[in-house]
Amino acid sequence: xxxxxxxxxxxxxxxxxxxxxxxxxxxxxxxxxxxxxxxxxxxxxxxxxxxxxxxxxxxxxxxxxxxxxxxxxxxxxxxxxxxxxxxxxxxxxxxxxxxxxxxxxxxxxxxxxxxxxxxxxxxxxxxxxxxxxxxxxxxxxxxxxxxxxxxxxxxxxxxxxxxxxxxxxxxxxxxxxxxxxxxxxxxxxxxxxxxxxxxxxxxxxxxxxxxxxxxxxxxxxxxxxxxxxxxxxxxxxxxxxxxxxxx
Amino acid sequence: xxxxxxxxxxxxxxxxxxxxxxxxxxxxxxxxxxxxxxxxxxxxxxxxxxxxxxxxxxxxxxxxxxxxxxxxxxxxxxxxxxxxxxxxxxxxxxxxxxxxxxxxxxxxxxxxxxxxxxxxxxxxxxxxxxxxxxxxxxxxxxxxxxxxxxxxxxxxxxxxxxxxxxxxxxxxxxxxxxxxxxxxxxxxxxxxxxxxxxxxxxxxxxxxxxxxxxxxxxxxxxxxxxxxxxxxxxxxxxxxxxxxxxxxxxxxxxxxxxxxxxxxxxxxxxxxxxxxxxxxx
Numbered sequence: 173x174x175x176x177x178x179x180x181x182x183x184x185x186x187x188x189x190x191x192x193x194x195x196x197x198x199x200x201x202x203x204x205x206x207x208x209x210x211x212x213x214x215x216x217x218x219x220x221x222x223x224x225x226x227x228x229x230x231x232x233x234x235x236x237x238x239x240x241x242x243x244x245x246x247x248x249x250x251x252x253x254x255x256x257x258x259x260x261x262x263x264x265x266x267x268x269x270x271x272x273x274x275x276x277x278x279x280x281x282x283x284x285x286x287x288x289x290x291x292x293x294x295x296x297x298x299x300x301x302x303x304x305x306x307x308x309x310x311x312x313x314x315x316x317x318x319x320x321x322x323x324x325x326x327x328x329x330x331x332x333x334x335x336x337x338x339x340x341x342x343x344x345x346x347x348x349x350x351x352x353x354x355x356x357x358x359x360x361x362x363x364x365x366x367x368x369x370x371x372x373x374x375x376x377x378x379x380x381x382x383x384x385x386x387x388x389x390x391x392x393x394x395x396x397x398x399x400x401x402x403x404x405x406x407x408x409x410x411x412x413x414x415x416x417x418x419x
Numbered sequence: 420x421x422x423x424x425x426x427x428x429x430x431x432x433x434x435x436x437x438x439x440x441x442x443x444x445x446x447x448x449x450x451x452x453x454x455x456x457x458x459x460x461x462x463x464x465x466x467x468x469x470x471x472x473x474x475x476x477x478x479x480x481x482x483x484x485x486x487x488x489x490x491x492x493x494x495x496x497x498x499x500x501x502x503x504x505x506x507x508x509x510x511x512x513x514x515x516x517x518x519x520x521x522x523x524x525x526x527x528x529x530x531x532x533x534x535x536x537x538x539x540x541x542x543x544x545x546x547x548x549x550x551x552x553x554x555x556x557x558x559x560x561x562x563x564x565x566x567x568x569x570x571x572x573x574x575x576x577x578x579x580x581x582x583x584x585x586x587x588x589x590x591x592x593x594x595x596x597x598x599x600x601x602x603x604x605x606x607x608x609x610x611x612x613x614x615x616x617x618x619x620x621x622x623x624x625x626x627x628x629x630x631x632x633x634x635x636x637x638x639x640x641x642x643x644x645x646x647x648x649x650x651x652x653x654x655x656x657x658x659x660x661x662x663x664x665x666x667x668x669x670x671x672x673x674x675x676x677x678x679x680x681x682x683x684x685x686x687x688x689x690x691x692x693x694x695x696x697x698x699x700x
Contacts, residue, residue: 227540249434251540252445259442259533260453277429388536 195292201328237328268299280316456561475516484586491649513578518607560595609641609648
């Protein structure tokens, strides 16, 4: 056992942050945006089985970029937290703010504990309100901070560039098709400014739709419905309803 | 540990432990005192008086299943509640109706709904109908201690089996033993009379609407002969809860629909108090 040499706390933290950031940058980016009837999650994901987006509770959705096993762990922890809270109190007492807080505490503790390696994940927790003003989107970087976002947010490898692109073009009250197309446009830009095509089968899309009659507002958009939305020319069409019976 | 579900500290290790997709398993690891089955009753003399729910009936038809229940809860010979709800959606494609100790039953249903939803969220897929029926068995079994002291819960579980493409019914006994019922089933104190009625009225080519009429007839006959089962209460506009499950999912008939069905049955009973006549041979 050799004598460990001294590393300043600043340096140690900077190293850990860089480690986490590099891990997250290896993951594919995803975008979360508000649209007229709710919140849409869009990401490039070649896998049909391993999801980046998931339902946590009635009005709360989850998105993550980075290392799969780590965010999957946090996702299940979140589902357990939400279900236990709803069972102990009432369904209305489960909020995105509470969940984001728990995630921040968890990520922060792991990040600053010398015994564990930092998690290489960046999360988004979103809650759809009764009206667009009630929508909440929280971004949770690897270090336990919380950023309260409005309109649109991107996380993952190329997120800064994508965020800037979305911020410039996102408007409140977009239709689902418009929001989806904007997100796909943003995700298909390379770091060097070029564009590439992301085919529909490589997209993972889900919504929290406030107009759904069920109390659970999360829904994946797949297959024919996704193709129709991508083909819609911005005008409101039949395909725009997120409650398409086709699964 | 306690504070973590109520406060906003770090998620405890139990939350981040991979493994089970069952909410009940997670609870028994993390906060077992929240599970209904973990309670022990102090020894008491005689029967504990608590409101009891009574009759639940179910019938299959091509394309789905109907589950319905009356609205009465009794405590001894007193009507404890006139408009109790005993039929609940379990998830998108199944429902559960409960006879027995009302308070425990409602809690059991709440946990059962949560168990199914939790599994679906963690796994990204629904449990099979058999799997759901088995989870309910486990929950009833955990209530055995209470059941022995007179606080039994006896549910009827009905759902649409997406794999076999038909409605199915499962009945249970107090020990959690389950058996699949064919065509129709009933549970609770009025169930003997309801079953007799359904036996005479059931056909295997019922439409959805005929199946809903059949359960109203069966509940009427149960209320006719069992004092713990309530008939349709026209004065207070309290009608049976009727639910239909098809491949489209779970649907509860609106108050308007239930009222029209009940009034139609009632109207005929004013002329024929014993209900429809079956052929002798």
